[in-house]
Amino acid sequence: MPLQDFSKHRLLAPGPVPLSEKVRQSLSAPMIHHRTPEFEAILQSCWKNLQWMFQTTQPVLILPTTGSGGMEAVMTNTLSPGDSVLVVVSGKFGERWKKMAEVYGLNAESFDSPWGKKLDLAGFEKKLQSKAYSAVFTQVCETSTATLHPIQEMAALHRRHQKGLFIVDAITAIGCTPLPMEEWGLDGVVAGSQKAFALPTGLAFVALSEKAWKANSHSGIPKFYLDLKKEREANEKGQTHFSSSVTLVRALSVALQEFQEMGLDSLLKLIHKRAQATREGLTAMGLKIYSESPSPSVTAVEVPSALDGAKLRAHIESQYRITLMGGQDHLKGKILRFGHMGNISPDDILASLEALGLACRDFGLQDMSDEKIQSALERAGKILK
Amino acid sequence: MPLQDFSKHRLLAPGPVPLSEKVRQSLSAPMIHHRTPEFEAILQSCWKNLQWMFQTTQPVLILPTTGSGGMEAVMTNTLSPGDSVLVVVSGKFGERWKKMAEVYGLNAESFDSPWGKKLDLAGFEKKLQSKAYSAVFTQVCETSTATLHPIQEMAALHRRHQKGLFIVDAITAIGCTPLPMEEWGLDGVVAGSQKAFALPTGLAFVALSEKAWKANSHSGIPKFYLDLKKEREANEKGQTHFSSSVTLVRALSVALQEFQEMGLDSLLKLIHKRAQATREGLTAMGLKIYSESPSPSVTAVEVPSALDGAKLRAHIESQYRITLMGGQDHLKGKILRFGHMGNISPDDILASLEALGLACRDFGLQDMSDEKIQSALERAGKILK
Numbered sequence: 001m002p003l004q005d006f007s008k009h010r011l012l013a014p015g016p017v018p019l020s021e022k023v024r025q026s027l028s029a030p031m032i033h034h035r036t037p038e039f040e041a042i043l044q045s046c047w048k049n050l051q052w053m054f055q056t057t058q059p060v061l062i063l064p065t066t067g068s069g070g071m072e073a074v075m076t077n078t079l080s081p082g083d084s085v086l087v088v089v090s091g092k093f094g095e096r097w098k099k100m101a102e103v104y105g106l107n108a109e110s111f112d113s114p115w116g117k118k119l120d121l122a123g124f125e126k127k128l129q130s131k132a133y134s135a136v137f138t139q140v141c142e143t144s145t146a147t148l149h150p151i152q153e154m155a156a157l158h159r160r161h162q163k164g165l166f167i168v169d170a171i172t173a174i175g176c177t178p179l180p181m182e183e184w185g186l187d188g189v190v191a192g193s194q195k196a197f198a199l200p201t202g203l204a205f206v207a208l209s210e211k212a213w214k215a216n217s218h219s220g221i222p223k224f225y226l227d228l229k230k231e232r233e234a235n236e237k238g239q240t241h242f243s244s245s246v247t248l249v250r251a252l253s254v255a256l257q258e259f260q261e262m263g264l265d266s267l268l269k270l271i272h273k274r275a276q277a278t279r280e281g282l283t284a285m286g287l288k289i290y291s292e293s294p295s296p297s298v299t300a301v302e303v304p305s306a307l308d309g310a311k312l313r314a315h316i317e318s319q320y321r322i323t324l325m326g327g328q329d330h331l332k333g334k335i336l337r338f339g340h341m342g343n344i345s346p347d348d349i350l351a352s353l354e355a356l357g358l359a360c361r362d363f364g365l366q367d368m369s370d371e372k373i374q375s376a377l378e379r380a381g382k383i384l385k
Numbered sequence: 386m387p388l389q390d391f392s393k394h395r396l397l398a399p400g401p402v403p404l405s406e407k408v409r410q411s412l413s414a415p416m417i418h419h420r421t422p423e424f425e426a427i428l429q430s431c432w433k434n435l436q437w438m439f440q441t442t443q444p445v446l447i448l449p450t451t452g453s454g455g456m457e458a459v460m461t462n463t464l465s466p467g468d469s470v471l472v473v474v475s476g477k478f479g480e481r482w483k484k485m486a487e488v489y490g491l492n493a494e495s496f497d498s499p500w501g502k503k504l505d506l507a508g509f510e511k512k513l514q515s516k517a518y519s520a521v522f523t524q525v526c527e528t529s530t531a532t533l534h535p536i537q538e539m540a541a542l543h544r545r546h547q548k549g550l551f552i553v554d555a556i557t558a559i560g561c562t563p564l565p566m567e568e569w570g571l572d573g574v575v576a577g578s579q580k581a582f583a584l585p586t587g588l589a590f591v592a593l594s595e596k597a598w599k600a601n602s603h604s605g606i607p608k609f610y611l612d613l614k615k616e617r618e619a620n621e622k623g624q625t626h627f628s629s630s631v632t633l634v635r636a637l638s639v640a641l642q643e644f645q646e647m648g649l650d651s652l653l654k655l656i657h658k659r660a661q662a663t664r665e666g667l668t669a670m671g672l673k674i675y676s677e678s679p680s681p682s683v684t685a686v687e688v689p690s691a692l693d694g695a696k697l698r699a700h701i702e703s704q705y706r707i708t709l710m711g712g713q714d715h716l717k718g719k720i721l722r723f724g725h726m727g728n729i730s731p732d733d734i735l736a737s738l739e740a741l742g743l744a745c746r747d748f749g750l751q752d753m754s755d756e757k758i759q760s761a762l763e764r765a766g767k768i769l770k
Contacts, residue, residue, distance in 0.1 A: 009415070009417075011416055011418060016416050016417075016419065016628070016631055017416065018415065018416055019416055024414075024415075025413060027413045027632065028413035029409075030394070030404075031396055031402065031403055031727075032396065032708070033396060033708045033710075064454070064587055065449060065610065066627045068627045068628075069450070069610045072610040100609045104607050194628065200630055201419070201449065201628045201629060201631060201632075202449055202587045202630040202632070202633060221607075222606075223488070224453075224484070224485045225450065225453055225454045225457040225611070243400070243453075243577075243579065243586045244586065245587040246401055246585060246586060247412065247587070317421070
């Protein structure tokens, strides 16, 4: 011990994530102007490949914002002040939908799903039967608790009982878990560049269903910078509404090309395998997975109750040079989160498991034996093969 | 002839602009997380150096948007629906302020300054005496017409007659022309990364005066993604409100460091010299500068009436590999715009002048003689020495 090389920095956060060599190279390419035939060809390729990623025939818009800007755009472009909406709140990002809805004058109710628990589909159905909502908002994966929601089932229930829109934050879901937008009947889907797309932060990707575009035509919340109709109209002329980030969009075209070559199924399988290896490894070390419905994009592990999770995280960063994320709000110090997206290697995963084991011991956790750590690495290693 | 090398691509647009080698290298650096001490140090250095660029003691916020997002943020964070505002409209970007104000329910009046003409200060003063406005919005440089407005004088007149805010779009001004925010009494200043900062598009920089922050506390336009108070509060904890674009902010820290080493005066002088050389060269070729009040950041030249400016621009791009910009709206085909910001060399400027001369001749402009082009290059060359 230690078995892994802790001299290099490893980033295993649920976004941002390590970039591929090709993407990094593209980021340093000389600047070109965004109103040129050369750049229009890049945009066209991105738009086409994003439709493939989202599994939709509707346009996927590229917005010069973070994922939260994309969430805001979907909400403000489909609704009007006073509209009744239902928000699934199962963590920090569900709370974000809720706060946003309140800021924009929507009449927002919550469907509270306890943090880290399986979403109660029967309870959700009952809520959907209770009244008509102009829209229902949810996360696909609630990143703060590393919990995956049963979106296909939720969308089907929604369709059975509601006439409004079903809108999902898929920021840590697209490219991680199956989410065929049209097949499942999703009306709004939002993604962000620094997650499975393995790009720098700064772009959001947004698609609306035909029904959502109809809602857009009479949506009364004011918007200017995030006006999706204007964006779509500009796209139809081969342009973006405001200046495109040439550097980020060019990198997007490279990343999407890589995914195309790999195939969407292979990408999902790869990320799934990393999640599985991490979970098996953590379990082999005697640790408990926090979520009842773990996500393929991120795994949360409970910090042993004798230890302070914030200190543990900082120690893993400084001593083993691995960036993991802690918990937020009432989960602060209680969980550690391992990201599975982006260009991470099997070694990165094994190193993260070993580092956590060694760090627990550094803080005096006696029963984290060499054997336990060894067995965790073996089990994870087998899956990653 | 030709005297210049037309084999390499040269970008002389008023944004985006060529990046420095150091900035390009930084863009391809490995990803790190935005919630780390390492990244906080980068943010702190950016915040400090932006205050130096803006010449303010107030915080300068870094927003993950283009410049237009920054414009929206200043407006929606300081005003309430129904407020009376005055917008200086002297081109496409003044129209943008106006449309934005209308979308957000402001009671917006225009002060129309004819495109490319000197702003009529007496008329502006009269307008300011006519009634009380919650805010006055203007461009420092109206990029669409390459016209610089007399901001110091306008701000002084505003202070004399008005109690509200004086807010400037300085997107093609900061780093190009003196604009000491506090000394001149500017209440809101917006900049964008792809202009004098010589970075990729994707960041806006926004500063408010103390008076504007007071207005913020009772501003009633809803905002969430672009909530400046939340951003400021996050900054006070060493963080940003939403995910930072690590890649772009890291590049910003490199660019700001370069400007610090160079000095603000030297940066302004350099850009001023490029503008002067371009204007003298164009005049020597017998062409007319479009604006009566030319900007240091961008020069617009009138296209000889016998020629189609759109075809001329495309020809310069394809034949001489130089990207210039054309005119917008009613100036389409009538002007060509040369940008002076970013990492452009004296050779780039000479090549752009020669390319324009040769292209005019390619389209049959007989009196564009070798001697005229030669004399233009000599005059520009002397200034650039």
